[in-house]
Amino acid sequence: MPSASRAVSDSGRSVPSGLWRDADFRRLWTGQTVSQLGEHASLVVLPLFAVLTLNAGADQLGVLRAVGQAPILLLSLFAGAWVDRWRTRTTMVLTDAGRALALGAAATAGLFGLLGLPVLLAVAFAVGALSVFFDVAYQASLVRLVERDQLVRGNSALEGSRSAAQIGGPALGGTLVSLLSAPVAAASSALFFALSFLSVRRIRRTESVPGRAEHLPRVWRRIHEGLRFVAGDALLRSVCLASAVFQFSFAAVMTAYLLFLPRELHLPGTVVGLALAAAGPGALLGSLLAARLPGRFGHGPVLVCAAVLGDGAFLCVPALHGSSAVTVAALLAIGFVSGLGGQLVNVTVMAVRQAVTPDGMQGRAAATITFVGMGLTPLGSLAGGFLAQQWGLRTSLLVTAAGMMLSPVVMASSPLRRLGRELPAPHDAPPTAVHPGPSRDAPPRH
Template identity: 85%
Template sequence: MPPASSDVSDSGRPVPASLWRDGDFRRLWVGQTASQLGEQASLLVLPLLAVLTLDAGAGQVGVLRAVGQAPVLLLSLLAGAWVDRWRTRTVMVLADAGRALTLGAAAVAGLLGGLGLPALLVVAFAVGALSVFFDVAYQASLVGLVERDQLVRGNSALEGSRSAAQMAGPALGGAVVSLLSAPVAAASGALFFALSFLSLRRIRRTESVPERSEGAPRVWRRIHEGLRFVAAESALRTVCLASAAFQFSYAATTTVYLLFLPRELHLSGTVVGLALAATGPGALLGSMLAARLPGRFGHGPVLVSAAVLGDGAFLWVPALHGSSAVTVPALLAVGFVFGTGGQLVNVTVMAVRQAVTPDGMQGRATATITFVGMGLTPLGSLLGGALAAEWGARTSLLVTAAGMLLSPALIALSPLARLGRALPEHL
């Protein structure tokens, strides 16, 4: 039975009275939620396993995180060019299958006693590479499923599920590592990716792709077209710069944070997972607010205020000492505020990016922003590990957290800060 609809769009496609009545959107939402659960769990399991089980040092943790983030720098632009030439659903299901097999193999290696640091590096790189393709594809896929005026609501729903994954994934990963074993933790991530694979394969709507002809641009030319488009569009150019500043500092901050919690505050793996999971409820709130606040106060003011609120929250963490009754609630509060502000920024920026980008450029625009915005994260992780080894975790955490405030400063000085209530076509 076709989804209930109350209108027909200019493109002739039925517009559901509610996104939740659209079966294909629900399948995308379920698949993306399961995928994010697997990804968030694995992001915590690997470094936490290195710290608590393999007794990895600060430099080794930085290297492990850098290896997992390196595919963003190496593969984002290529992923964007491929996504614009293939069905996004095909890219997503293949990425899910690959990640499920990779983590499944890690679970088997762990059961056989072979899951050491070299194996973790291989797994981190493989999962990171496949995640790059999945993330570019799922962001581009929404444009083909909903109408322009539904982008904010659609992104709010998808980012809300990502928020829930940020809450449940780290908590699950930390608990499984602490209570069971690393192989079981790896297996749980593989199961989530398998669930995503099954859900996304059930999407029924036919997705059109550009025809491939002998005269079609080569991959590198298509990558160049994406880079040139983003560079020429002031809104996207600002998003790239602000994202790069944030992601670099955040990668350094997170590396130090993962050392600071167990070693300076003496928190267990379960509590560390809960501290990281606190961003989930905040991000869920941020997703709901993002569906309302930009239309009421303007996209620009929401972007600036949310970025300052979220990024500034981590400045309180270096003041904490010991595993006292105050420390854990304070960490939960910091995570909640960071998640709320960060998600407000994510959803609002995503809607702006989708609105100003033509359909045939969605994958490459997403990939270019990912490449520029997150390409420096491996260097940030290495810097965080190096600073922690040289200065200690507390001082390093204060320095790297302060660096995160460069991102809202760049937004405040750009045309993005002046965006009104309506989504722009270009700036």
Template identity: 70%
Template sequence: MSSVRSGTPPLWRDSDFRTFWAGQTASQLGEHTSLVVLPLLAVLTLDVGADQLGVLRAVGQAPQLLLALFAGVWVDRWRTRTVMALTDLGRALALGTAAVVALLSGLSLAALLAVAFVVGSLSVLFDVAYQACLVRLLPREQLLRANSAVEASRSAAQIGGPALGGTMTTLLSAPIAVAAGAALFVTSFGAIIRMRRREEPAPRSPGRTLILRQIHEGLRFVVRDASLRTVCFASGAFQFFLAATMTAYLLFLPRELHLSGAAIGLALAATGPGALIGSLLAARLPGRLGHGPVLVAAAAVGDGVMLGAGALRGGSTGTVVALIAINLVFGALGQLVNVTIMAVRQALTPVALQGRVAATITFAGMGLAPLGSLTGGLLAAHAGLRTALLVSAAGMLLSPVLMASSPLARLGRTLPSPDGDR
């Protein structure tokens, strides 16, 4: 796939982009459906405690820490379409096997841990690959709009997936919920393989030393760029405390507020429309107000609103309405931050380093998520669900503080290009 092409069609007339977007959307929905099916299955049928739930979530997130940097090297050396297709098939196989086991003898906690780790590992590869693929697929001037569309579907999947998974687990059965996740990955595979534009991978020079050297190149590039370095620190702080928050949140809603599965799904699903709003804002606000000011303001308000969830009491209609409003704002402003951050990273990074820089930032951010999940579980077990939720939500505000005190906050309406690229 060429980085620049003459006569490039408008974004939504590009059949390869439409196919890519459809496959990425199905894959993200499958990923986030499976991520919530396993924890909810553990809570509702295995009656796990907060500490065990923290372990389950941490196992699913551990590949972000263990594999992200290597994934960046592999993606930069392989065809991204191949990586995405194979990881879709692998995740479908893992979840399909789990569904069969559940139908025959019932899933155990050990089986859930194994499936969560496999799906998490393959998701790391897919997520790095789709980010690198987008840069190779489209010219730079279309990336902001493309990122808005892609991140809208990803953020919607982050909440639509949990809502879908929770509803199916509650109303149907765990095996059907697991099988539905597998079917979504099969759908993504079918879309990805229809991409027609050929992509030439970088020349391969296998060897452990070279792989480590390539990882070092990605790390060095991020460390030397003040804006990208801040993205790493801010992402790490946010993902750590978000993981802790969500561990407490998933227990807080049914056990502290005594909400039904349907009410929980409705409240969480509000982030989906919020993500759509955030995507529309992301296509306009950074170019009008500046990327830095938008990042800081959106992160501060979006993260701060989660403190309101910890202040709620009871399971009344008013509580559900308040949760919907909180999740709507959180989804909208979180999406605005996600799209703007991705646009900054892509604009500041040469094409040849896109996979490794994306993986480095993923490693710095998502790599801390397992520790955050464990921390949230332990805090909830020993200090109580409400305290754990409030403390974790307050911790997310460290992210905008880090951005506000860095050069990232001063990025203007137009982003610079990396030297020597294109």
């Protein structure tokens, strides 16, 4: 943005030069922050309830986590096609309301003593499915709200809020499950989604949805266009591969980790929540550094070094024993370092992806990378549960943590390593076929 107080974008709309002067950006940031807080709390509440109250084994915990992650594989591509066609504000509002209702139903079932594993599986799937749509929508929403030269700072602010949610969410979820009950913990997550609903729905700026005047092809054709665009770009292909390796291994690590802390190290639920929340302060620092380091050292070097730092931290976990203060301090340090490195990677990769992608392809590009990168997480969770059951928690943690180190190897061997201080320019998207069909205001055809 220029230094003047206001600037005019390519679409002709006037945009405040400072992100925090923009009321709509503040509303997006607030809604995304509390939504992420609710999501991170629920990601701890449901597994801890299964482990501590239902005495779930490694295989059952793996299934629970896989069910919650399955929507990434099943729905990401549809979410991208949907978001590119509809207003992101509407999508975020509806998904917030749906998640609040799902967790509210879990809380109600818990009060009547009906919150068993089948109910947890249903709630985990519903929350996971709606989160897929929300996450794609808020990423695409930023591109429609701010100018391209504000993307890094905008992403830094949004990812910083996600980091804050990583601090409060797990600690809140673990504490509520440990000290109170699963219904109270579920109700707290539902409340945060309700607050996000109230904030996002107040966004006033009219979105300029790409291609609004055109008749759009069927959803399958749009999904294919997104896949072809990502597959045809060397940078985005590399992001997909590195993300897939990391997410599969990380899902396996976390399945064993959530069992390792309470059963091998004999830590209470509150400490488990704090250990998971330790990634939050590191991620918050990573978000702040991500606004500066790529411009100083280059995006490629920052990506590779941050991935080595964050992924390598988990190699220290299998060496821990007992529940002493030293062990707890080590867990907090490991979480902090992993959050720092991981967030540097997240913000930098998101900025690269948004920079090389045309506006009309933002939702589908984000969804395609999510589909390819995170689509293997259900299998990773199942693999983590299987390995923990067969080899023991300590050995499975060591093997799966070593698998995470393949991600920085992929980055260092790809064009990502050569990215400099400046973000690349947008690449051409494949032409969108035009077919006779309903107007933009009609429901999508599947």
